[in-house]
Amino acid sequence: xxxxxxxxxxxxxxxxxxxxxxxxxxxxxxxxxxxxxxxxxxxxxxxxxxxxxxxxxxxxxxxxxxxxxxxxxxxxxxxxxxxxxxxxxxxxxxxxxxxxxxxxxxxxxxxxxxxxxxxxxxxxxxxxxxxxxxxxxxxxxxxxxxxxxxxxxxxxxxxxxxxxxxxxxxxxxxxxxxxxxxxxxxxxxxxxxxxxxxxxxxxxxxxxxxxxxxxxxxxxxxxxxxxxxxxxxxxxxxxxxxxxxxxxxxxxxxxxxxxxxxxxxxxxxxxxxxxxxxxxxxxxxxxxxxxxxxxxxxxxxxxxxxxxxxxxxxxx
Numbered sequence: 154x155x156x157x158x159x160x161x162x163x164x165x166x167x168x169x170x171x172x173x174x175x176x177x178x179x180x181x182x183x184x185x186x187x188x189x190x191x192x193x194x195x196x197x198x199x200x201x202x203x204x205x206x207x208x209x210x211x212x213x214x215x216x217x218x219x220x221x222x223x224x225x226x227x228x229x230x231x232x233x234x235x236x237x238x239x240x241x242x243x244x245x246x247x248x249x250x251x252x253x254x255x256x257x258x259x260x261x262x263x264x265x266x267x268x269x270x271x272x273x274x275x276x277x278x279x280x281x282x283x284x285x286x287x288x289x290x291x292x293x294x295x296x297x298x299x300x301x302x303x304x305x306x307x308x309x310x311x312x313x314x315x316x317x318x319x320x321x322x323x324x325x326x327x328x329x330x331x332x333x334x335x336x337x338x339x340x341x342x343x344x345x346x347x348x349x350x351x352x353x354x355x356x357x358x359x360x361x362x363x364x365x366x367x368x369x370x371x372x373x374x375x376x377x378x379x380x381x382x383x384x385x386x387x388x389x390x391x392x393x394x395x396x397x398x399x400x401x402x403x404x405x406x407x408x409x410x411x412x413x414x415x416x417x418x419x420x421x422x423x424x425x426x427x428x429x430x431x432x433x434x435x436x437x438x439x440x441x442x443x444x445x446x447x448x449x450x451x452x453x454x455x456x457x458x459x460x461x462x463x464x465x466x467x468x469x
Contacts, residue, residue, distance in 0.1 A: 161199075324339070400445045
């Protein structure tokens, strides 16, 4: 193939900065600024940079009931902050930011499914993997990656979509939203014990469609690679996904302040390669990755850049 059909798209939007969080909050706009700065390097000149559109309400309703969407809308203040829980706050720009975040993932799925690009990365906030069916939590309002996966099923008629979540915190929201969906395999590695307290191996979904592979605190990259090779990668291979989505949280890095795993940048490179191998084998290389956590700005920027670099190499 020639031209732009074999490249990596980057979906992002400046509106994602307008979801301002209270002073001292870990999930802050500077996270996105740090990633953008890293991706300004000439090594990323070939990225197909696209503005994330606002998601249609119908996309949110793929996984959330109308009441949840209405409750988020009603909570948005004209000024100041409203706290939805101890960690999760909204202000005037939060809804638009959240709609851009969902819109990025939906558009990335569309671009990859249309063959416009080989794969895509969504540099967005707020993140999504803690948002349950009717409960915003853990900095998340809507289930970004789950919505993208459901769009792939509903709009493109796919039969098997996989989501791999390597954020240090368990994606309880993704698990809740997709518990009853046999066409989606959700695989998560995460630290345990740690917020939000879910993600035991016995939590397997209504159709054995969920695989949780927790790691104890202080686990390093070798432990992560072992659990991926023994549990998650074989399950993905058996599932034969037609599209692969990634919840790319970089807070398992050893420098991250919110957890106690000891990964380095090379571990994120390795797992991205392995996920791309699965996608190359079964899904025509189709991968859509979206940002979740990562709260040390330096390691977040370095890890994200390394992750995107692998996507670009595989998409070339």
